[in-house]
Amino acid sequence: MRRILLLLLIVSQTLFAKPAKEELRKHLQPAVFSVTMVMIHDVVNPPAASRFYTYCLMGAHEIVARNNRQIVAPTVFTKSINPASIAAKDYNYQIAALYCILETGRLIIPSGYMLEEDEKKLVIALLREGHAQATIDQSIAVAQEVAKKIAADAATDGYLKLSTRLRYRPKKGDAYWYPTPPGYIEGVEPHWKTIRPVLIDSSAQFVPKPPVEFSKDSTSAFYKLAKEVYDAGKNLTEPQRFIASYWDCNPFAINTSGHMNIGFKKISPGGHWMNITGIATTKANLDLDKGIMVHSLVAATLMDAFISCWDEKYRSSRVRPETVINRMIDPKWQPLLQTPPFPEYTSGHSVISTAVAETLTFFLGDNFAFRDDTEVIFDLPTRDFKSFRQASEEAAISRLYGGIHYRDAIENGQAQGRAIGTFIVEKLKKAGVKPAI
CATH class of the missing domain: 1.10.606.20 (Vanadium-containing Chloroperoxidase; domain 2)
Structure with a gap:
């Protein structure tokens, strides 16, 4: 009888256990690749592509550093971004970080709207993995808040002024x-x-x-x-x-x-x-x-x-x-x-x-x-x-x-x-x- 009870306890713990953090890491490479595919679609030039990658990842990096003391925040060694305020409390910071990659890309890449479909796919995958809708919603709110701040910081780096500068003429x-x-x-x-x-x-x-x-x-x-x-x-x-x-x-x-x-x-x-x-x-x-x-x-x-x-x-x-x-x-x-x-x-x-x-x-x-x-x-x-x-x-x-x-x-x-x-x-x-x- 004891063996049966122990077996039932193990099964119940397995069925109702919270999703492990380790499961979320499988979503990182696809998220970055989604950003890549949009840039390929837009024929983004090499220097600009590096800029988009940087801001898409910096927001995620900032969210992670807020919740993991072993990760040094980007604001410690760069003035390119400033700390973003995070109002939410009951959120999964790793979900927020992953979503922030896509959301930042959505805001700053010319055809960023294409990433909305990837955001939806990520949410569907998270629900299938057992994450609660309320937690996902809170995490998305954090991601959107940070992405908006990152986009604002990116707007001050000189990129938006490039089109106003004199057209280049090759030297003779x-x-x-x-x-x-x-x-x-x-x-x-x-x-x-x-x-x-x-x-x-x-x-x-x-x-x-x-x-x-x-x-x-x-x-x-x-x-x-x-x-x-x-x-x-x-x-x-x-x-x-x-x-x-x-x-x-x-x-x-x-x-x-x-x-x-x-x-x-x-x-x-x-x-x-x-x-x-x-x-x-x-x-x-x-x-x-x-x-x-x-x-x-x-x-x-x-x-x-x-x-x-x-x-x-x-x-x-x-x-x-x-x-x-x-x-x-x-x-x-x-x-x-x-x-x-x-x-x-x-x-x-x-x-x-x-x-x-x-x-x-x-x-x-x-x-x-x-x-x-x-x-x-x-x-x-x-x-x-x-x-x-x-x-x-x-x-x-x-x-x-x-x-x-x-x-x-x-x-x-x-x-x-x-x-x-x-x-x-x-x-x-x-x-x-x-x-x-």
């Missing part, structure tokens, strides 16, 4: 960037350096070494850089072609068919690294609170790295390999990848990938192996990496294979990104942020 001269085929799109975000950074002090804090001086002399260092890109493009191995395509991450890709230009939507460089972050935090079995923190600070690293890189791009306004090679070496040559619509120096993927690799290495350790499936939705296979730094190095050299960057833009871009990442990690350490594992 063979040494300077000029729009490239097939779209001949004008320079993207020429005033991005005016955006308020999150963790670094200013856009000009990490100015890289000057680029090799332009020259038409066939014996010059610059000509040799261009010739290297040309020769590499004509002699690519299949592995090199794959690496270039794998890290393409060009939201502006255009397919030409007769007289028609057809856009092909792709994930941004930052979106690729945000997905890697989700893969890594899942593999590391991080709880939801730490997972949100890591996502938030990776996004902030991306945002600051883009601000720093774009500061240099429009300072040097350096001409792309495609333009130089067509003018000086071979008028019929084409790069494997389409040339992105902004100046060449420094390489954006080299800067942001190296910076983020430092942040992820701090949180999850060096030699953290992972399988990246980011490009599967674009019909590319998964790829295995032994560490974040290895992945960042491959992303950097992919720009040479793709024919869109000179070697000095890649190597100096890596140095720039490493300096940014190192600075951010040290700042986080001083604020009391600890490795996630």
